[in-house]
Amino acid sequence: MQDSVTTTFQDQSITVKELTVKQVRELFERLKNEPSLFIDDLIDQPVPALAISESTGISLEQLDAAKPSEVVALCGEVVKVNPSLASMISRRIEAAERLEQAILSAKSLTAPSVS
Numbered sequence: 814m815q816d817s818v819t820t821t822f823q824d825q826s827i828t829v830k831e832l833t834v835k836q837v838r839e840l841f842e843r844l845k846n847e848p849s850l851f852i853d854d855l856i857d858q859p860v861p862a863l864a865i866s867e868s869t870g871i872s873l874e875q876l877d878a879a880k881p882s883e884v885v886a887l888c889g890e891v892v893k894v895n896p897s898l899a900s901m902i903s904r905r906i907e908a909a910e911r912l913e914q915a916i917l918s919a920k921s922l923t924a925p926s927v928s
Contacts, residue, residue, distance in 0.1 A: 816830075816894055817830045817831065817894060818893065818894055820886075820887065820890045822869070822871065822879070822883060822887050823883060827869050827870075828869070828870075829868050829869050829887075829890045829891055830868055830894065831868075831894050831895055832864070832867060832868055832895055832898060836867060837897075837898055837901070840863060840864055840867055843863060844861060844863060847863075850862050850863070850873070851877075852873075852876060852877055852884065855881055856881055858885060858888040858892075859892050859899040859902060859903065860888060860891055860892055861902075862876050862884070864891060864895070864898060865884070865887055865888055865891050868895060869887065869891065871887075
């Protein structure tokens with residue numbers, strides 16, 4: 814049985830469900846193949862709008878029509894119910910940042926010196 818909480822979003826009662834491992838895997842496949850969403854840049858939260866939609870059943874169009882403060886509050890509920898997902902995303906971001914720094918460092922070591 815999945816963990817879930819009930820919350821309110823735009824005056825509607827919404828159930829926020831824990832995503833299964835399969836749902837998370839499919840979510841990452843979709844994220845890899847679809848362009849980034851404006852809403853993700855705007856709200857800058859630990860989980861993407863696609864995860865909010867998947868966890869709540871609220872369409873991306875509904876999220877897009879909502880106030881940022883409403884989406885941020887809903888995101889907090891999604892993170893509470895899906896802490897493993899939020900942690901995984903955080904670890905992947907940290908790994909990508911370390912990799913980027915290693916690449917930049919390697920490039921600076923192999924760049925021809927100007928004499």
